[in-house]
Amino acid sequence: MRAAMLVVIALFIPVLVLGAQDGTKRVVLDATSLGHQTLEKTVSTTSQTAFSFHMAGVELSDKTISSSTYQGVSPITDTPEKFGETSQPGLPDLPVYSQLVAIPDQAGVRAEIISSSFQIIENVDVCPFQLQPLDSQPDAVIPFTKDEAFYQRDAFYPSDIVDVQEPIIFRDLRMVSAVLSPIQYNPARRELKVYTNIDWRLNYDGTDTRNQKIRHNNNISETFLPMYRAIVPNADEMLAAYHPIRGGYLILYPRNIPDSLVQLLARWKHLKGYSVVAVPDTAIAHHTNPSSSQIFTYIQNAYNNWAVPPEFVCIMGSNTSGLIDYNHDGLASDHQYACVDGSDYFADVMVTRMSMPMTNSIMRTTIWKGLIYDKTPYMGDPNYWTRALSCAGNVGAVTPRIGVLWVREMLLDRGFTRVDTAFGWGSGDPNTAPITAAFNNGVCLTSYRGWGFPQNWGSPAFYNSNLDALQFNNKIGPACCPTCGTGNFGTVDCFGEHWCTMGSLTNGLKGGPGYFGACGEDT
Template identity: 30%
Template sequence: MKKVIISFLGLFLILSAQETGARYLIITHNNFYNHILPLARWKHKKGMRTKVVTLSETGSTASQIRNYIVNAYNNWLIKPEYILFVGAPNLIPFPSVLGWNSDNYYTNMDGDLYNEILSGRLTVHDTIETKTVVNKILAYERTPNTTDSLWFKRACLIANEDYGIYPPQGNDTVYWNDVRYAKNLMLANGYNLIDTLSCGLGNNASNVYNSINNGRGFLMYRGSGFGNWYLPFECYPQYYTNNGTRLPIVLSFTCCTIGTGSTPAGAEMWFLCGTPTNLKGGAGYFATTTVGGGFITFLRSAVSRGFFDAIFVDGKRTFGEACEGGRIRVYSMYPYSGGDEEYVGFTTIGDPEMNIWTATPCSLSVTHPQVIPCGSANFTVNVRRAISATPISGALVCITAKQDTNIYCLDTTDANGDAYFSINPLFVNDTIYVTVTGRNLKPYEGSMQVLYSGMPYVVYLKSFIDDSPSGNNNHLINPGETINLPLWVRNWGDSIARSVIGILRSNDQYITVFDSTKSFGDISGHDSAFTGNNGYGFSVNSNCPDFHSVVFDLMCRDVNDSMWISHFNYSVYAPVLTLQEVQISGGNGNSNLEPGETVFVKVKIKNSGHSPIDNVNATLQTLSSYAIVIDSFGSYAHIGPDSNAINESNPFSVFALPSTPQGTNAEFRIVLNAPFYQDTITFSIIIGKKDYYIWNPDHTPEPGQNMDTILSNLGYSGDIGTTLPVDLSYYNVVFVCLGVWPNNHIISQTSPEATRLVNFANSGGRLYMEGGDVWSYDPTQGGYNFSSLFGLHPDNDGGSNMGPVGGISGTFTNGMLFNYGGENNYMDHISPLNPNSFLIFRDTDNNFNCGVAYDAGTYRTVATSFELGLLVDGTPPSTRSALLDSIMHFFGCYHSIAEDLFSRCQVSEPFLKIYPNPFRNHLIIQYAVGSYKCPAVSIKIYDASGRLVKNLSFHPSSFIPHSSSLITHNSIEWDRTDDSGRRLPSGVYFVWFETDDFKRVEKVILIK
């Protein structure tokens, strides 16, 4: 490969203004000069020669700044390719182009509108913000967070429908098509998780925060907005994100969400939030300063698709190139229909040269000399993938020096992973920096030392992992393994190093070096020596964490007591097993564990580590006195990195004592064992969830109190309180009674209660909410907008004429009619929003809607604007008792004995569980049968001779089991007596179980 060598006399990237120029020009407000230098130094070091100037040098007006840039572009030997403006629009002018604020004023060099230079802007107002965004950019590009290796391949895409419904209509189809277009490109490029959020699907800003806090590489918004995204996706990341260094690129394809003066907007909220030591929000933001409607939807669509095509189709690497791809797309498609205005309006907030991650950064193994001679040095830098050791072509290698600013060399690696250099270092003991970057390559930063010629210099050259003696022979370091490390050293000097001894050490807490000393003998100048296949030896603790980097020190000494110390490192690759989901089956079929039930428990676990794991044995243990583990063994054959597994073929079995109080939280733990791996994960199962919780912050609490009394009289179990519990998983249904103005309670959009309620619903909960203002008026006054969550549309703020209210034919309120005796001021009018929501109440004399039910699939809700507890009971079914019972039935909650048994008989396939076996005094026979009616159940016990000794048969309609047995939730307990009540002797017995379409015989052993 042809060498690319750049050497400029007198280069000093920061302090002097060279006519030779720079590829990256940073123009900063004077206040931020010192704080932008870390970014400038990094850009220069990685191969993007950089120059920083202040407004004192360029001038502070827009025309003065432009004149400086034009001169640089026309007269510098190296023209700027990128420009970064450091300062908010009130500090560095944000001029007008075609009527819109635009940095295109500075970057259009030849008057054709196109940007000859790609620009970005850090819209900072003070030094804290400057340090924060510089640290964000460096954290994103220079030291990417690979602790979570998957966030780079995950995204969150938002379609905020103008009509608020799904399936979309009108311009909403454009939003959705853009989301699908981006998603398909991402999936084709190996992305593994892409959230698609929308108002019509019931999502909101809380879902955005949750997504970002779990790590996403991109966040895109399509929909309406100005200043911020419109509800329900109006975001305040400065308060609700805690994503650390997992920083997304935020794309706002809507009207202006960039602060064009001193006041921050959505862009600044995402880009500037956090502190220098507590990063959060986004690493970059792309949005426009333009505002419009109608056809502009299609213009933003073109920008969106052009952006993603630039990255995933054209292979563009930098943020600025991707942004320009979006601008060029809209201008080329619609040059006379607004495309020109969108071209100048869309602005890159952030570092335009920042390399965008589209995959997990690849760790590198880079080989180069540790020392080079003063005067003249020819050397090769080899770049390979750290795990597979395959060569990487196209990586950019930059050589710079700490003292000798004449040295500045670039080369890209060839097919063998090699880059070639010839330099002339002038200063002894100077440090020569080696920096390697590339598309989806984790940056490598190494160094070489400049020494006099004519002396030996022996340091580490290379090594390899031999884990065959006690490991899995995958040539990677895994916890618990004993490693043989064959190793080479090289004498980089000109003279012989005699009788060289190498001593290997590591201060790492997880490493024990037990074979530390090797003899390399005499090593000629520029020659290497090998330990042989029997290399150094070390062991790895079994609890060493995944991706832990181990630093080794190699001390080489010759016969003359010359000593050379070099360093190298390896990563440890380990599985990391975490709990994903607990699935409950069997019992009465409601996916819960009830008192007296035995259920199967399947546990899904995920390997989020970098190493696969095989033959995992799992032992379930209970920490609760109310739960008994019947079958404690489970297993997982193979779990690859970033993969899930579930003990489908051998689930655990758990029994809950009949005496267990409803809502008991039973703690469990699973002990996981595999070769070189042991861990424990814990989880809890709520036994017998309570039916309801009534959150009653209404300043006139009677409605909620009445509902609690009625539900309790119906036989439902629950609690009531004026505060919302932090953990709502103890309840099947949550009722929220907010009251009517002026005595109502407002749930603010930033309140933890709003987040809890949304999370409860999205996790499969059932949610009822009533209030006179919560739907229409409160969201305009800082209240949380629950409309999309409840599948309703707030028609208007209403008046004081609520009642009578009538049920709707074909729904669970059919035939109901109530007079209303509650508070009656500004009662919101609400209507169904989409096909999955339906009207359940309507004011009968004023003809407005006031009750909506919603089946979202994963959760259900009921919303009213009146106070249910203050409805006036009439002739059945027009009673509050019947209404609340119907709501509970809609929520899938039944209490009466007949309903409970009926629901328990409706299981999809037969189930029979007999335990314990062998048994002493009591045998539990648990069953469920697949039928839409409760069939007769025949359960008979025979001894070894075939003689019938016990008949436990019964028909569910009687609700009375045969004598000497006890029915408990589809369970019968046999007390080892015969039909005459006599105690039977130990021995073998047979349980004959039969229904209309199911028959089974099980052998049981009765012991003394």
């Protein structure tokens, strides 16, 4: 990496230090960066992408741990939520800024610092990073960890201002994560090096054989394109030569689901413009239930070789009905089926599991709920399309409540008129009345974060039996609840499955057409 061309020493520039009674110091090193966009793209071509990074300073907050006083370090920026941390147990806990960047299909990537400005802050004892208790074990005691040998080193950590990670494939897009370390620490000298400006670029030259993107035609996914634009700042430049098209919809179903029910879904997706292929498990393994590797190979072959490769894969039935999941750490999971390009964990197709009992009436209701929601949505109460519900537990950890309040804020900013809340506060959860009232009144979107189990939210507690007691009001909607176990379709009638399968046709629907949940615990 080329050395910085511009260096500004702290001794020659005025510094604004604002103190607080709680031991927090706000050190403003560059007031012009206040209100400035943290990261700006300045140049974007197929041979390089350049950026300018701005940060106003740091906030130092005292922390007393094991009878010693340390300082926590936070960036002064308008977008603190975009920063992460170094997260190495026992090593200095410092902010980092990560940005995904699209890169050419086979090229290597070389980071270069064009110029930078930094200042030194002395006499700082940066707190070592500590592991935190899991949400499911909030009272667990984790011993204090500090790498004493590392804290004797006379060198700045992290050593690189920009660290480029291994390439990854996200369907049509090859990307890297560029991790900026705008705050470096020398533990032996107790010095912080704080960069207020970094002008840097990624140069694309040579060849990197890791996760190369192999293209079979000049098309890219119409459905994925908005996601490309949302996560990388240079998607349009890298994909300008390609043509967006609507992709395929692949339905995999076990032999004991009647073809007539499968065709209900297939016909509607075809009318929406997708190239639909419905495949029974017998086409994957003729004389027995297919293995997870056989299912993966079938999806990967369709992705690589079909004229219209699938964008969506719908796996019908539970994981015991003929189409097994791709188990991960002993938990039911279909995510690996989505990772058909490259060795990374980014999904290249969108995989959903329509988990349901193999009972004709329940299967029909589950399929029709999705079709009704999409084709003929309930308009008897139009206002329910601008109502939502945000629920969270607030016991032992603060992120669940903050997360759903952030969702609430985003919804209200985008035209929702009412977003009810229900929180568990630790001194006894509220009864189910506010949650039940919101569902019975009708909400088009539900978010939950906190604690959970396969058959219920944990705090506030809400069970499958509470879902059964809801009114049949036809005001259905999806739920986003990435919480321990509630999406574990490897268990019998998990909360997410119950949400999608309950109700009766045609005017007795409740719950929703989809549930985004976690199979694993300790999330």
